[in-house]
Amino acid sequence: MTAEATPGAGALADLRVVEMGQLLAGPFCAQLLGDFGAEVIKLESPGTGDPMRQWGREQSNGASLWWPVVARNKKSVTCNLRDPEGQRLARELIAQADIVIENFRPGTMERWGLGYDRLREGNPELIMVRVTGYGQTGPYAPRAGYGSIGEAMGGIRYTTGDSGHRPARTGISIGDSLAAVFATIGTLAAVHHREKTGQGQVVDSAIYEAVLAMMESLLPEYALTGYQRERTGSVLPNVAPSNVYPTADGEMVLIAANQDTVFARLTELMDRPELAVDERYRSHTARGARMAELDDLISAWTAGHDAEPLLAKLHEGGVPAGRIYTARDMFADPHFAAREAIVRVAHPELGELPMQNVFPKLSVTPGRVRHAGPALGEHNAAVYGELLGLDADQLAKLAETGVI
Incomplete structure (x- = not known):
């Protein structure tokens, strides 16, 4: 058999x-x-x-x-x-x-x-x-x-x-x-x-x-609250900050710092620790409600740095971040090579x-x-x-x- x-x-x-x-x-x-x-x-x-x-x-x-x-x-x-x-x-x-x-x-x-x-x-x-x-x-x-x-x-x-x-x-x-x-x-x-x-x-x-x-909670959201998920581009509603941000050398980096402790780490790296205790941003719900203005603040900071040193700083600070990979990036990346x-x-x-x-x-x-x-x-x-x-x-x- x-x-x-x-x-x-x-x-x-x-x-x-x-x-x-x-x-x-x-x-x-x-x-x-x-x-x-x-x-x-x-x-x-x-x-x-x-x-x-x-x-x-x-x-x-x-x-x-x-x-x-x-x-x-x-x-x-x-x-x-x-x-x-x-x-x-x-x-x-x-x-x-x-x-x-x-x-x-x-x-x-x-x-x-x-x-x-x-x-x-x-x-x-x-x-x-x-x-x-x-x-x-x-x-x-x-x-x-x-x-x-x-x-x-x-x-x-x-x-x-x-x-x-x-x-x-x-x-x-x-x-x-x-x-x-x-x-x-x-x-x-x-x-x-x-x-x-x-x-x-x-x-x-x-x-x-x-x-x-x-499709996650799409069905109960609609059945119990009448909420219909819509197209939201590069973000998920009420999850912030988690988006793609510009850099000084024209690259784009993705930063995912929507958890409270991770957001606090990000604000330290931005030299804006007060943001982590600001009532407007201190909780997951509050950050989600002010997603656009928070993304503007982070974009203004990332735009002053080249991609590689910015990513090195984020990684060292314990903030999940990375570039948007193409096939060329995959061939060049040492982690891909190490993991075969x-x-x-x-x-x-x-x-x-x-x-x-x-x-x-x-x-x-x-x-x-x-x-x-x-x-x-x-x-x-x-x-x-x-x-x-x-x-x-x-x-x-x-x-x-x-x-x-």
């Missing part, structure tokens, strides 16, 4: 995952499991593969720079899931897996004879992870659901951006990623349950619900490819990036041969007929 664990292979090295679907939400869940050692067999359409092979804002020599990250540590196997023979191969692979991940529209897997009831007939301990826009039930379940729609429905779009402007979005696919993270949590909980009971189950992760889960937050991975076309490392860090069974995203169908012979016992002639015939 499971992949053989080897020393140092990761905490999940005894798990075999079959990943179906494409783009980001389902594949990112599988990436997280693979980062910690799970054997991930990714099924892709013959000839084209996952569209993520072409996606990404920038490319290098015509190659996607997103694919090597989201498909890292995976085995690529081609399989035409719209073909009955491809569906049969998928069922045979899943029969030898612990987990299957899919992010198709609800009902698609059932039409292909790959619904959970069918799959668990040959594998009663199977855990099926289903990531969709709206979940497997409810009136919206049949709808196409992209991450951006889930972000809008879950509330994060309405509350992101500047007051008086249209709702904004973050510069990443946060809805898909959150659904994948919650799917991963659900998967690990289901694995724990199976270890105790021998019972598999379905993990149903919806994008809009993953976003909703991050960026790992460099060999790639056959791109050479040494930097990417974010595996997080979080485990002290005994750490995850690692074993290889970048593979070529399409790179593991056909190995997977179909080792797991299903197919020989070269059988594989050639399946390829000729477009099944793999």
